[in-house]
Every structure is written in C-alpha cells, then in structure tokens.
Amino acid sequence: xxxxxxxxxxxxxxxxxxxxxxxxxxxxxxxxxxxxxxxxxxxxxxxxxxxxxxxxxxxxxxxxxxxxxxxxxxxxxxxxxxxxxxxxxxxxxxxxxxxxxxxxxxxxxxxxxxxxxxxxxxxxxxxxxxxxxxxxxxxxxxxxxxxxxxxxxxxxxxxxxxxxxxxxxxxxxxxxxxxxxxxxxxxxxxxxxxxxxxxxxxxxxxxxxxxxxxxxxxxxxxxxxxxxxxxxxxxxxxxxxxxxxxxxxxxxxxxxxxxxxxxxxxxxxxxxxxxxxxxxxxxxxxxxxx
Amino acid sequence: xxxxxxxxxxxxxxxxxxxxxxxxxxxxxxxxxxxxxxxxxxxxxxxxxxxxxxxxxxxxxxxxxxxxxxxxxxxxxxxxxxxxxxxxxxxxxxxxxxxxxxxxxxxxxxxxxxxxxxxxxxxxxxxxxxxxxxxxxxxxxxxxxxxxxxxxxxxxxxxxxxxxxxxxxxxxxxxxxxxxxxxxxxxxxxxxxxxxxxxxxxxxxxxxxxxxxxxxxxxxxxxxxxxxx
Numbered sequence: 262x263x264x265x266x267x268x269x270x271x272x273x274x275x276x277x278x279x280x281x282x283x284x285x286x287x288x289x290x291x292x293x294x295x296x297x298x299x300x301x302x303x304x305x306x307x308x309x310x311x312x313x314x315x316x317x318x319x320x321x322x323x324x325x326x327x328x329x330x331x332x333x334x335x336x337x338x339x340x341x342x343x344x345x346x347x348x349x350x351x352x353x354x355x356x357x358x359x360x361x362x363x364x365x366x367x368x369x370x371x372x373x374x375x376x377x378x379x380x381x382x383x384x385x386x387x388x389x390x391x392x393x394x395x396x397x398x399x400x401x402x403x404x405x406x407x408x409x410x411x412x413x414x415x416x417x418x419x420x421x422x423x424x425x426x427x428x429x430x431x432x433x434x435x436x437x438x439x440x441x442x443x444x445x446x447x448x449x450x451x452x453x454x455x456x457x458x459x460x461x462x463x464x465x466x467x468x469x470x471x472x473x474x475x476x477x478x479x480x481x482x483x484x485x486x487x488x489x490x491x492x493x494x495x496x497x498x499x500x501x502x503x504x505x506x507x508x509x510x511x512x513x514x515x516x517x518x519x520x521x522x523x524x525x526x527x528x529x530x531x532x533x534x535x536x537x538x539x540x541x542x543x544x545x546x547x548x549x550x551x
Numbered sequence: 552x553x554x555x556x557x558x559x560x561x562x563x564x565x566x567x568x569x570x571x572x573x574x575x576x577x578x579x580x581x582x583x584x585x586x587x588x589x590x591x592x593x594x595x596x597x598x599x600x601x602x603x604x605x606x607x608x609x610x611x612x613x614x615x616x617x618x619x620x621x622x623x624x625x626x627x628x629x630x631x632x633x634x635x636x637x638x639x640x641x642x643x644x645x646x647x648x649x650x651x652x653x654x655x656x657x658x659x660x661x662x663x664x665x666x667x668x669x670x671x672x673x674x675x676x677x678x679x680x681x682x683x684x685x686x687x688x689x690x691x692x693x694x695x696x697x698x699x700x701x702x703x704x705x706x707x708x709x710x711x712x713x714x715x716x717x718x719x720x721x722x723x724x725x726x727x728x729x730x731x732x733x734x735x736x737x738x739x740x741x742x743x744x745x746x747x748x749x750x751x752x753x754x755x756x757x758x759x760x761x762x763x764x765x766x767x768x769x770x771x772x773x774x775x776x777x778x779x780x
Contacts, residue, residue: 359720376723376775394775395726412768413726430730430768443584449764450733464583470737470761489753491744514753531740531757 282311283322290352292330297359298341304349304366313344459484459524466527473533477540483520493530498538556586708769715776727772734765
C-alpha cells in the first residue's frame, strides 16, 4: 500500500546509476525505513537530497506531501546500505530494523529508531529522539529537547544543550559537557556519569539500580542535593554539610544544600556509590557517608 | 521526586492547602515538568477512584467496621454523605501513579480491549442509605491493590508480547527477555526492601519507578512486535 502510494506520488528524479537527487524546500522532511543495512546521513548547504544505494538498479526518491523518502520498487535486499545527503535544515525520521545509523552535520529535528543497530549522531537542533533496543546510542553537539534511549547498550551524550533525557536498562549512561537545566538519566544495570554546569533553578535526576553515579558540581553551584539509597553509599569530593533525616526508616535518604540551593540534584542508587565531584581542574576534600 | 511538593499534592487535590501554599505549589508545577506529570497522574488516580461511584453496599457494613475499629458504639455514623475525599500517602500515590500511567499511557491496551481488567465495584442488592465511612472502607477493600493492578498489566502485556514474539527475530527476543529479567531482579530487590521497611518513602517510590520501567519495556517490546506484523 505504502509502496503503491509512493509510486503514485513520486516526483520525477534526476537519476544516474545508483545515485538519485531531488530538489527540496524549507518545511520538507526526509524519512527512511530500512530493514537492514547501514543508513548514513550527511548534510550540505544545497537544497537537494541525494541518495546513493547499493541496490541493484540504483536508488529513487519520492515525495509524499512534504515528506521525501526513498522509493521502494521492490523488496529490500539483505544488506542495502543507504548513503544520503540532505540539507542541514531538513528534519529527519529514520527507522532501521537491523543496521547502524549515522548522522553528521544536521541542524534540524531528528528521530531515529533502530532495533539492533547502533545510533551515532553528530549535530541536531530541535526535538531529537534516538532509540535503539540492542544497540548503543550516542549524540554529540546537539541542542533542543533530547531523548536518548537504549535497552541493552550504553547511552552517551556530549556537548548537548537543552532538556536531556537518557535511559537504558543494561548499560552505562555518560553525559559530558551538558548545558542544561533539565537532565534525567536512569539505568537499571550500569553507571551514570554527568559533567556540566549545575544551573540555578535547574533539575538534575540520576538513577541506577546496580551501578555508581558520578556527578560534577562546580564550586559556585547553588543546589539542593537529595541522596537516596538502600545499600549504597555517598561520597563528596569536597566538603558538604549533611543534615540527614534521622528517622529510623529514612537513614539512607538525606538532603543538603550547596549555596542558595536553587537547583535540585537527585541521586538514587539502590546499591551503588553516588559521588559528587568537582569538574576537572577543581578539587577538594572527600567526605563520605554510608 | 520533589518531596516538598509531592507531600502537599494530596491536600492540594482536596482543596485543603492554605492559599499561599496552594499558590506556591501551582507556581512550582508550572515550572517543573516532573511535578506537573506527577500531579496529573495523581489527579487521574483521584478521578478514577471517584468514578467508581458511591453505590451503597449490599448490606450495612458499619456494625462490622465499628467492631473492627474497636468502637463501643460511641461513634455514630452520619447520614449525610460528605464529598468524597481521597487521601493517600506519598508511597501509595507513587505506586498508584505508576499503575495509572501503565494503564493509561500506552497504545498496547487498545490491542486487547476485551482483556482489560475492570475495577470491581460491589454490586448493590438493596438500596439503603449508607454511612459515609462505610463507603470509603468498602471501596478501599474492593479495589485491587496497586500491586494487583500492576501484575494484571504486566500479565496482559506479556500476553501481547508472547502473541507477537514470532514476528521478532530471536536475538531481539533474547535481549528483551534478558532485560526483563534484569528489571525483575531489581523489582524483587525493591520489593524485599519494602517488605523489610514498609514505611520507607524512597523504597516505595523506587519500587514504583522500577515497576514502571518494566511496563515501559513490555510496552516497547509489544509495539515492536506489532510493527512487524
């Protein structure tokens, strides 16, 4: 049905060999669903989408409304790799059931889903949602409302600006050079690491079950820190004044304040170590509480 | 979870917060996505509970309740039924919210509408004015616990997944099962911890959070299977 629709609405293409191109305009978006093989998206400053495919007979582009996609004239072969170049402003929606997805240089919203491939994205601006079941998820140098999700691998973000949500089940979460006042990172079986300025009024939540949490806090941070654990421990790489809740039931849950306390940092590890530390280049004493 | 605010949400929903705290909570909720989500979930809990209706019980339960409460008859139940009030502890709210989110947040349920478990309501055999307190106790007794509703949700999602697992490749199924086991292990650990320390707010919230992760994964897996059809 989809194929028939696309074929009907397909707009003529400048096609040569295994390369096809189409002129596009602002508001258009690129969408691709692949069953297997790698998807590689690059960007340029031309208002043209160009696709190269290893498919025998070449590749074709089609338009359905404002959506540009690859026309499928037959079934996908087992290892169809797609190499696509799009304008940097073009929103992307990519779905690869069995293959890695790479995107570089985008300045637009990005939605990627993969079942068993890795997702590696550099760039992005807007709503960015990267989801893989088996593969790892990595995003660098992006801004916007960011959601990074895996089930069975690591999740990493670096150089991100905006709301950041990162989650996995069996994997580590590493967030580095994050400029955000809203961060939520949670895993079940893995460590969580965060490095970035704690902004006044911001909210930062880090959760793991079987893992450690390490969070960098700059010297002038204003934050109320909540620590919750069952069998874990807490350490700070600088002096902190802890005012524990002394009830018998909540000995493993306490809060303390840094500066004015306007930001909120929540650390939860069922049985791991939670550590606050200064960013690289800053240091202090260690005080621990178990 | 923002304890300061969640601790006030029950009173807020009941309209019992002092004006300045009411305004402060609303201001905070306007800026805090998580608290806004929590409040919305709790509002759903209350709305769902309220939708059960105040049907009178089949028989007057008050004498038995009074006996269980140790009443010597000095307590006289009023005939006037006040507005229903649903107060929960934070752990109860957290658990209930997790279940409500699980039951209302995803499209998987629409796949099997016929299997959706309805909250049981005591049938009315003979209309009779009911003491206000008896209605409250009756509803609390007849409503499934959060754990029961969670187990039902998990069971239904697992059925959906089982029906669709043939459409997923074996590696994906293996990965999903492995991760379900990881979460099950975490849920079991949290449950044991809650059993050992039932009043621990963190443990109750943590258990609810972990249960929600399992339902999220089941929902994701079921959606994957559906997408393959």
